[in-house]
Amino acid sequence: MDTTDLVLAILHHLLVFSLAGIIGAEFVLVRGDLPAATLKRLAGIDRHYGIIATLIVIIGICRVFFGLKGWEFYVYNWVFWAKMAAFIIVGLLSIVPTMRFISWNRQASSNPSFSVPAAELASVKTYVRAEGFIFLLIPVFAAAMARGYGY
Ligand code: HEM
Numbered sequence: 666m667d668t669t670d671l672v673l674a675i676l677h678h679l680l681v682f683s684l685a686g687i688i689g690a691e692f693v694l695v696r697g698d699l700p701a702a703t704l705k706r707l708a709g710i711d712r713h714y715g716i717i718a719t720l721i722v723i724i725g726i727c728r729v730f731f732g733l734k735g736w737e738f739y740v741y742n743w744v745f746w747a748k749m750a751a752f753i754i755v756g757l758l759s760i761v762p763t764m765r766f767i768s769w770n771r772q773a774s775s776n777p778s779f780s781v782p783a784a785e786l787a788s789v790k791t792y793v794r795a796e797g798f799i800f801l802l803i804p805v806f807a808a809a810m811a812r813g814y815g816y
Contacts, residue, residue: 673728677725681804683717700773701773701774752803758795766789
């Protein structure tokens with residue numbers, strides 16, 4: 666029994682489910698009407714995205730170094746690196762939506778008649794959809810690497 670490994674695994678799961686919830690919430694919200702209150706909510710939810718993603722990196726790295734299997738189990742495993750690549754791609758795909766949410770929220774606060782430009786909304790929907798899709802690959806890679814696939 667290893668309490669450190671257990672605690673790290675619990676925190677990792679709670680954080681990744683939170684991130685899934687955030688991506689899901691953004692996915693749904695950008696498909697509805699976008700009054701100022703919703704834009705504010707989107708910007709607020711998205712702020713948590715950055716915090717949760719940072720914590721996932723910290724806890725994930727702790728799992729690599731302080732987990733039961735030892736770092737050698739992961740660093741020579743290509744499925745682990747595929748999982749890291751997918752996580753980085755999701756992060757990169759989130760940059761444009763984050764910038765838009767901040768900008769829309771700022772414009773809606775200063776201009777009550779602001780409405781989100783259709784072209785910007787269409788591109789944000791595409792980015793969030795792509796994020797959600799690539800995100801789904803991460804638990805697939807995680808389950809495979811945890812079971813020793815990838816050498
Ligand atoms: C820097 C980012 C990350 C690192 C370094 C990392 C690292 C790890 C490590 C070391 C394990 C333990 C695997 C084992 O038991 O041998 C693990 C498990 C897991 N990770 Fe991550 N992870 C990261 C991000 C994510 C993300 C974003 C997700 C989102 C779905 C995720 C989902 C999982 C799942 C579901 C497991 C459990 C796999 C299983 O036991 O079947 N991880 N991760």
